[in-house]
Amino acid sequence: MTPATQEATLPLSGRILQWRAEDGAWRSLASREDEADVEFQPWTGAAGVLIQADGDVWHRPSWLVAWSELPESGRVEVLRTDGQVLELTVIGRVWACEWIGQGEPITVQYDDGFPQTVRIDRPDYL
Amino acid sequence: MYADSSGAVTAGAVTDAADATPAGSQCATDVSQRSGAWACVTDTGATAATTASAPSAADTTTSLTGWCRSFSGCWWRYDDFHADFQSSQFSYGFGSTTLGSGSMYVNWQLVGAKTTTGPAYVILSSSTTSVTGSVALMNGANNTTGGSLLVGPYFYNWTTAHGPNTRYAWPSTSYVWTREYNSWDHNTPVQFSWHIPGWYGMYWYVWTRSIVSHTTVRNPNAIYRFDPASYETQAPAAAGWRAQ
Numbered sequence: 616m617t618p619a620t621q622e623a624t625l626p627l628s629g630r631i632l633q634w635r636a637e638d639g640a641w642r643s644l645a646s647r648e649d650e651a652d653v654e655f656q657p658w659t660g661a662a663g664v665l666i667q668a669d670g671d672v673w674h675r676p677s678w679l680v681a682w683s684e685l686p687e688s689g690r691v692e693v694l695r696t697d698g699q700v701l702e703l704t705v706i707g708r709v710w711a712c713e714w715i716g717q718g719e720p721i722t723v724q725y726d727d728g729f730p731q732t733v734r735i736d737r738p739d740y741l
Numbered sequence: 742m743y744a745d746s747s748g749a750v751t752a753g754a755v756t757d758a759a760d761a762t763p764a765g766s767q768c769a770t771d772v773s774q775r776s777g778a779w780a781c782v783t784d785t786g787a788t789a790a791t792t793a794s795a796p797s798a799a800d801t802t803t804s805l806t807g808w809c810r811s812f813s814g815c816w817w818r819y820d821d822f823h824a825d826f827q828s829s830q831f832s833y834g835f836g837s838t839t840l841g842s843g844s845m846y847v848n849w850q851l852v853g854a855k856t857t858t859g860p861a862y863v864i865l866s867s868s869t870t871s872v873t874g875s876v877a878l879m880n881g882a883n884n885t886t887g888g889s890l891l892v893g894p895y896f897y898n899w900t901t902a903h904g905p906n907t908r909y910a911w912p913s914t915s916y917v918w919t920r921e922y923n924s925w926d927h928n929t930p931v932q933f934s935w936h937i938p939g940w941y942g943m944y945w946y947v948w949t950r951s952i953v954s955h956t957t958v959r960n961p962n963a964i965y966r967f968d969p970a971s972y973e974t975q976a977p978a979a980a981g982w983r984a985q
Binding site: 645646648649652653656659661663664665666667668670671723731732733734735736737738739740741 | 852855871873875877879890892893894895896897898899900901912914915918919920930932934936944946948950961976979981983
């Protein structure tokens, strides 16, 4: 990590978010081992959300982690199905959050846009 | 499953008794005679021969080799570290109504103990309200039944409604990396599932696994290489539906 790179480590998943301010690029690492291999990518403002589950959470509740880019406004809210607002970790112009769950959907709202329900259908290959 | 010995599609776990008929039996009948949800690789209602074709050429470390199954698609092995899958066309529906058809593509690349999945996409002819892609890394050697989950699963979700004939491609900036070096064998399944407007309480899915890859050492310096194209777990691909 260069001095110009900010980072945050999420406590449950251990996922590492890094933001490089000098060129507005970021990356998300599963572990420190990935640091040499995963390249920084420029911030694009895309709203797509990536989620990682700790195994078969549908049968064994465990952590899930979601991350994506912050919109221009910096306003994003993530809710669980019971209305709990998840605490976001924000670094540079990317965000991430974690929770313990069983594969329920989450709702992600950017700015004043229509809230998006993010489903994580249990894969049939499990 | 749509690459099994019967050529039929097996539904996922379904608890709704009214819809509990295995989808596989649906595919053996004409569409007009079907009931409940189904997903099939052919849309004719008939099942053709299901014998997997032989590899098109001798598997070597350098030549392009392939392996096709009549009711799922083809796996191609470009070299030790690069492979992909192209599905056959599949269709899905409910009762006598065919709701749509589609196809799926996935590319895998290996570097040391890392697997990168992507490009990966599904093309669906029907409108959707939500599409979810998932990727995981699993243990499982040639001809084994599945295997244990090693990393993931990871998910990407297209949350907004899309019209017909849309290509849902996993964003290149979000290709999934997985790293693991404690297992001799890896395979990487990829699933796409989709919800259709007006058909609530269920979703349809299609998935495939990569060709098995293998390492000769289990440490951070492990180098996984794809086995021959025909080296698959016993469940290399499937399509079906689930009650939500």
